[in-house]
Amino acid sequence: MSPLPLTCSCHPPALGRRRLLALAGGAGGAVLMSRVRPATAAGAAKALLLSCIDYRLLDSVDSYMKQHGLEHAYDHTILAGAALGVLLDQKPDWAHTFWDHVDIAKQLHGIQEVIVIDHRDCGAFKVFLGPDSIKDPATETATHQRILRTFAAQLKARHPDLAAELYLMALDGSVLPIAA
């Protein structure tokens, strides 16, 4: 295996290793640190949120978390399809990445629960399960219930100490809780 390049064509050479070391160790490091919002104390993040990549829902997801008192109190992992992204046989790397992030969120911030926000009209469901999986609202709700509950069962098996909160969000931002 070849060593990692210190610089590459996609980054300006000013951010080479020597420059990064100077920033980390010198006065520049203090400048960098001062730009970072003060971190919440370790152990203070209540939850890990899993949501979809869909740009249409990002603001609504953020608003929902704020409304529930979790502003700056949750870690966030994003996968296309949210819960579905963890269950795809076609994308085993996505599951590995997600479960690794649960581990590190527990280690770093002592999360107590995983919150999953699936959403309606999700393109990932169309791509991976077929358009018929969400062809009408009732079918769509049933499909998400099945996926979210399968996810919750896996979470319980891997992390019995973590609670699961499951939701299905509509494009207007309204949310349907799904019982695990």
Ligand SMILES: [Zn+2]
């Ligand atoms: Zn989606």
